[in-house]
Amino acid sequence: MPREDFIAVDKFSFFYGEKQALHDIDMAIPQQEVTALIGPSGCGKSTLLRNMNRMNDLIEGVRHRGDIRLNGKSLYDPRIEVISLRKRVGMVFQKYNPFAKTVYENVIFSLRVAGRNKKKELDEVVERSLRSAALWDEVKDRLHDSAFGLSGGQQQRLCIARAIANQPEILLMDEPCAALDPTATLKIESLIRDLKSQFTIVIVTHNMEQASRCSDRTAFLYMGRLVEYGPTKQLFENPSEEDTEAYISGRFS
Amino acid sequence: MESKSPHIIREFDAAFNSLGNTVSVMAGQTRLNLERAVSGLMTRDLDLCRAVIADDDDVDEAERKIDAAGLDILVRFHPVATDLRKVISSMKVAAALERISDHAVNISKRAKKMLQKQEVPETQLIEPVYTIADGILKDAFLAYTDRNGSLGASLRERDLELDRAHKRVIGTLSERIEQGGDTTEAYLHLIFVVRSLERVGDLAVNIGEDAVFLDRAEDIRYARKRAAEIQDEDPDL
Numbered sequence: 001m002p003r004e005d006f007i008a009v010d011k012f013s014f015f016y017g018e019k020q021a022l023h024d025i026d027m028a029i030p031q032q033e034v035t036a037l038i039g040p041s042g043c044g045k046s047t048l049l050r051n052m053n054r055m056n057d058l059i060e061g062v063r064h065r066g067d068i069r070l071n072g073k074s075l076y077d078p079r080i081e082v083i084s085l086r087k088r089v090g091m092v093f094q095k096y097n098p099f100a101k102t103v104y105e106n107v108i109f110s111l112r113v114a115g116r117n118k119k120k121e122l123d124e125v126v127e128r129s130l131r132s133a134a135l136w137d138e139v140k141d142r143l144h145d146s147a148f149g150l151s152g153g154q155q156q157r158l159c160i161a162r163a164i165a166n167q168p169e170i171l172l173m174d175e176p177c178a179a180l181d182p183t184a185t186l187k188i189e190s191l192i193r194d195l196k197s198q199f200t201i202v203i204v205t206h207n208m209e210q211a212s213r214c215s216d217r218t219a220f221l222y223m224g225r226l227v228e229y230g231p232t233k234q235l236f237e238n239p240s241e242e243d244t245e246a247y248i249s250g251r252f253s
Numbered sequence: 254m255e256s257k258s259p260h261i262i263r264e265f266d267a268a269f270n271s272l273g274n275t276v277s278v279m280a281g282q283t284r285l286n287l288e289r290a291v292s293g294l295m296t297r298d299l300d301l302c303r304a305v306i307a308d309d310d311d312v313d314e315a316e317r318k319i320d321a322a323g324l325d326i327l328v329r330f331h332p333v334a335t336d337l338r339k340v341i342s343s344m345k346v347a348a349a350l351e352r353i354s355d356h357a358v359n360i361s362k363r364a365k366k367m368l369q370k371q372e373v374p375e376t377q378l379i380e381p382v383y384t385i386a387d388g389i390l391k392d393a394f395l396a397y398t399d400r401n402g403s404l405g406a407s408l409r410e411r412d413l414e415l416d417r418a419h420k421r422v423i424g425t426l427s428e429r430i431e432q433g434g435d436t437t438e439a440y441l442h443l444i445f446v447v448r449s450l451e452r453v454g455d456l457a458v459n460i461g462e463d464a465v466f467l468d469r470a471e472d473i474r475y476a477r478k479r480a481a482e483i484q485d486e487d488p489d490l
Binding site for chain 1: 332338468469
C-alpha cells in the first residue's frame with residue numbers, strides 16, 4: 001500500500017536570516033502520486049521543494065523549525081548524510097543543465113562518482129533510465145554524442161534520466177517545463193504521469209493548466225503559508241478558500 | 254467560494270459580462286414568448302401566435318451566440334472553478350431556454366389551429382397550469398443569476414405541483430374526448446398545450462439544477478432516481 005504521508009511536512013518554518021519564508025507548513029504528500037506546489041512568485045513553493053532534499057543547507061544563514069520526514073524518518077536526523085539523502089531524492093531544475101559530456105556519461109554521472117564502473121551495469125542503467133525518461137528511442141544511436149546536440153526538450157528528459165539513474169524514491173521538479181516549447185512541455189507532462197508509478201513526484205509550477213493536467217494533489221501557497229491543499233480536481237473546480245479561487249482564476253491583485 | 258475581484262485580463266471580464274447579458278436577454282425573450290403563446294391561445298389572437306413563431310428565430314440565434322461566446326472564453330482564457338462553472342452552466346441554461354421557446358412555438362401552432370374552430374371553454378383550464386410553470390421558470394432563472402443554489406434545488410418540489418395540475422387537466426380533457434362531439438380536436442390540441450407547459454416546468458427544474466452546480470459545484474441531477482436505485486439494490490434500506 002502506498003504511504004499517505006510519504007513526505008510529511010510537520011509545522012515546518014524556514015528562515016533566510018531574519019526573513020521568514022515558510023510559516024508552520026503542515027502537509028502529507030502521498031507515495032507514488034504527483035503533488036503540485038503553486039502560488040505567486042516569492043510564496044515559498046521553491047523553498048519548500050528545496051527543503052525536501054536539504055538543498056537550502058547550501059545557503060548561509062538559513063534555519064528551520066519543525067520537521068520534514070521521508071517515509072517516517074526526519075530529514076534533519078543528525079545520522080542522515082546529505083549525500084545519501086540526495087540519492088533518495090532526485091531533482092530536476094527549471095533550466096535543463098546536462099553536463100558537457102556524452103548522453104551516456106550524463107546518465108551515469110552519479111554512478112561514476114560513486115566508483116561504479118562495470119560496463120554491463122552502466123549499460124543497463126543507461127537503457128533503463130533513458131527508457132523511463134521516454135528518451136531511449138530518440139537517442140539510442142547517439143549515446144556517445146555530446147548531450148548539447150539534443151533539443152531542449154530532449155536535454156530536459158536527459159536530466160530526468162540522470163535524476164532517476166540512482167532509482168531515487170522521490171523526484172523533485174522545479175518548474176521543469178519553464179524553458180520548453182509547448183510540444184516538449186506536453187512530452188514532459190506525459191512522462192511525469194508515467195513516472196509516478198515508480199516515484200513520488202513533487203513539482204513546482206507557475207502553469208495552472210500543467211498543475212491541473214499532471215498532478216493528483218495541489219497545494220496553494222501564499223506569502224509562505226499553505227492556504228489550501230487537496231485533490232487537484234477539487235482545487236481547480238471548487239476551491240474552499242477565496243484566495244485560492246482568486247489566484248487560479250486570474251483575479252489575484 | 255467566489256472571488257469578486259476583477260480579472261487581471263480586462264477582456265475576460267468583458268467577455269464574461271457579455272455572456273451573462275446575452276443569457277439574461279435570452280431568458281427575457283423566452284419568458285415573453287411563452288407568455289404571448291398562452292395569451293394568444295386564451296385571447297384567440299392570431300397576430301400574437303404568429304409573432305411567437307417568428308420571434309423564436311431570435312431565441313435560436315441567442316443560443317448560438319451563447320455557445321460561441323462560451324467556447325471563445327474556454328479557448329482564450331481557460332477558466333477554472335466558479336468561472337468555468339459559469340460558462341458551462343450558461344451554455345446549458347441557453348439550451349434549456351431554447352427548448353422552452355420551442356414549446357411556446359408548439360403552443361402557438363396549436364392555438365392557430367384552434368382559432369379556425371369555435372372556442373371551447375376548457376381553454377381556460379390552461380391558465381393556472383401556465384401560472385405555475387412560469388413561476389418555476391422565473392425562479393429558476395433568478396436562482397441562476399443570483400447563484401442561489403437553495404432556490405434552484407427547491408424547484409423540483411414545485412414541479413410536482415405542476416405535474417398534479419397537468420394530470421388534472423389531462424383527466425378533464427380526456428373525459429370530454431370520451432363524450433365525443435365536434436370539439437374533440439380542440440381538446441386534443443389543449444392536451445398537447447398542457448403537456449408543453451409540463452415540459453417547460455421540467456426544463457425550468459433543469460435550469461435550477463444548473464444553478465445548484467454553479468453555486469455549489471454539486472450535480473443534483475437524477476438524485477432521486479439514484480437514491481431509489483440504491484434503495485432497490487440494498488434490501489436493508
